[in-house]
Amino acid sequence: MQFGSFIWGRLEKYRTDSKRLDLIWVILLLGAAILIFTIDLGNLPLRDWDEGTVAQVAREITEAPNGSLRWLYPTLGGLSYHNKPPLMHILIAFCYSLWGVHEWTARLPGAILTAISVPLLYFIGREIFPRRTAAIYSALIYMTMLPVLRHGRLAMLDGASVCFFMVMVLCLLRSRRNLRYCLGVGIGLGLIFLTKGILGILFGAIAFIFLFWDTPRLLTSYTMWVAIVIGCLPYGLWYAAQLLQHGNTFTNVGMVDQSLSRIWKPVEGHSQPFWYYPLEIVKYTHPWLLFLLASFRLTWQNRNLSWAKLVLVWSFLYLVAISLMSTKLPWYVYPIYPSLALTLGALAVDIENTPLLSSYPRLWTTGLGILAVAATVGCIYYSFAQTVHSDLQLIFAAVAGTMALAAILTLRGDAQFIKVLLWGTYISLLLFVKSNYWVWELNEDYPVKPVATMIERANPPRTSKIYTLSPYHRPSLNFYANRTVTAVQAPNEIEQYWQRDAKPYVLLKEPDRSKLKLDAANTVDRVEAGNETFILLTKKTSTN
Numbered sequence: 001m002q003f004g005s006f007i008w009g010r011l012e013k014y015r016t017d018s019k020r021l022d023l024i025w026v027i028l029l030l031g032a033a034i035l036i037f038t039i040d041l042g043n044l045p046l047r048d049w050d051e052g053t054v055a056q057v058a059r060e061i062t063e064a065p066n067g068s069l070r071w072l073y074p075t076l077g078g079l080s081y082h083n084k085p086p087l088m089h090i091l092i093a094f095c096y097s098l099w100g101v102h103e104w105t106a107r108l109p110g111a112i113l114t115a116i117s118v119p120l121l122y123f124i125g126r127e128i129f130p131r132r133t134a135a136i137y138s139a140l141i142y143m144t145m146l147p148v149l150r151h152g153r154l155a156m157l158d159g160a161s162v163c164f165f166m167v168m169v170l171c172l173l174r175s176r177r178n179l180r181y182c183l184g185v186g187i188g189l190g191l192i193f194l195t196k197g198i199l200g201i202l203f204g205a206i207a208f209i210f211l212f213w214d215t216p217r218l219l220t221s222y223t224m225w226v227a228i229v230i231g232c233l234p235y236g237l238w239y240a241a242q243l244l245q246h247g248n249t250f251t252n253v254g255m256v257d258q259s260l261s262r263i264w265k266p267v268e269g270h271s272q273p274f275w276y277y278p279l280e281i282v283k284y285t286h287p288w289l290l291f292l293l294a295s296f297r298l299t300w301q302n303r304n305l306s307w308a309k310l311v312l313v314w315s316f317l318y319l320v321a322i323s324l325m326s327t328k329l330p331w332y333v334y335p336i337y338p339s340l341a342l343t344l345g346a347l348a349v350d351i352e353n354t355p356l357l358s359s360y361p362r363l364w365t366t367g368l369g370i371l372a373v374a375a376t377v378g379c380i381y382y383s384f385a386q387t388v389h390s391d392l393q394l395i396f397a398a399v400a401g402t403m404a405l406a407a408i409l410t411l412r413g414d415a416q417f418i419k420v421l422l423w424g425t426y427i428s429l430l431l432f433v434k435s436n437y438w439v440w441e442l443n444e445d446y447p448v449k450p451v452a453t454m455i456e457r458a459n460p461p462r463t464s465k466i467y468t469l470s471p472y473h474r475p476s477l478n479f480y481a482n483r484t485v486t487a488v489q490a491p492n493e494i495e496q497y498w499q500r501d502a503k504p505y506v507l508l509k510e511p512d513r514s515k516l517k518l519d520a521a522n523t524v525d526r527v528e529a530g531n532e533t534f535i536l537l538t539k540k541t542s543t544n
Helices: 002-038 050-063 087-099 103-128 132-143 146-153 158-174 179-196 199-214 216-220 222-246 248-264 276-284 288-301 306-324 330-352 362-384 390-411 417-433 440-444 448-458 475-481 491-500 510-515
Strands: 466-469 485-488 505-509 521-529 532-539
Touching: 002 103, 002 132, 002 146, 002 417, 050 087, 050 103, 050 475, 087 103, 087 179, 103 132, 103 146, 103 158, 103 306, 103 330, 132 146, 132 330, 132 417, 146 158, 146 276, 146 330, 146 417, 158 179, 158 199, 158 306, 158 330, 179 199, 179 222, 199 216, 199 306, 222 248, 276 306, 276 330, 288 306, 288 330, 288 362, 306 330, 330 417, 362 390, 390 417, 448 475, 448 505, 448 521, 448 532, 466 491, 475 485, 491 505, 505 510, 510 532
Parallel strands: 466 485, 466 505
Antiparallel strands: 505 532, 521 532
16 A cells, blocks of 8 residues: 555656646747747838738728727728638737737737747647657757748748647647547637638648547547537638628638639749749758658658657648649748658657767768858858848858757767757847848838838828839738739820829839820829839829
């Protein structure tokens, strides 16, 4: 009896110590994640496409009159917005109402949810790995992946949807021993639907196939299916509300044109070859890319274990699904990175538990050496460039030092190279997001803020349309100007608008002025944006 009490006491002490250690790691991981995902969020303007669109929809929710139900029926430029459900837009609008309309308030909800996904991945690792170290490494590797950091900090929906998917996966794993977690599965799936719409179908398919392979008894559980129905009920009610309000327009535009049609045709010309996403992974997951081949070899060797089943289903099913889609955008690959982090975390533990080797695979040493040389060249280049970029010098120096030291350790067969890579990559990325280069897409076109300020200064009537001669529209310009600037490619379209409208407004680059026949044109204002001059024109009147 005394022996049994002793064993029970030791088990209770172990559980208490284990929970305390888990809490410590969660606090550390969450603190590190919040720091790197939220620092200097507002130091750069919003970029085009998703950021500008999401931020503007949220602003129109904030500025809507009380009782307008704009949070339920959002608009973009005053027109009904059917592209995505409004959960994230509502969260951003809430931040606007507290702290004002800024870049950092637009990006804050997504950044916080992405930061929360780091400890969530740790908990997933604790469920599937026998060693806590694998869970720690998985979470740290995930946090130090460049695509995760960049897209998680942007005012987009992907970081939030991945966070909700991790909630779903974690509850799915825990429901294998406690059916009460089935409700978490349903809530996670419902939140995905309310964030990214039909993407929830793909995430649900990944969970279903994993259960079919790992724990098929849960597929016949009445509790599981009831919980899924309950969790998805809010999305069903939202969908019904859209049908009642917009009818077939919502079905044709929101569900087909903006969502389902992306499967069989490229939306807005975003077409890429089948290998586009594997190439994206190859380009942006350094230095962890060097270890992916070995990590998947280890995963395949352990395919009878739950962690390997989850990684294989998650990574390969998702990659194949998005690769078969006709519409391809860089951020579509984002949800695959947690699964890559899990397999890399398993490899890291396997490396640490392997007896000291004379050296590791030549690919690792050579790859790290190449990264060190490339970063050194970058540091030297920006040191002697005409314009000194001290922040880029510091970033490249940090990368070079990290990769060089890791290469030396791998050459010696020292497993400490993993910790060096983690710390060095984290510091390098922290320097990166504090610089003015982490949203590099801003350099692809003229800066919109000066142009938006000019439009606001001119203050055209809200009823007046503004047209511009451009091959594509700039959602970020619409956000900063707080009005819609319609882009057209054909000069004759602007000329027709000019003739039929009593008070037209046209935004042009100064060299494009000669391409158009605009009678009685008056220059309202002009501004320098980048290396170009923009002018705002309207018709002359008796008061001009």
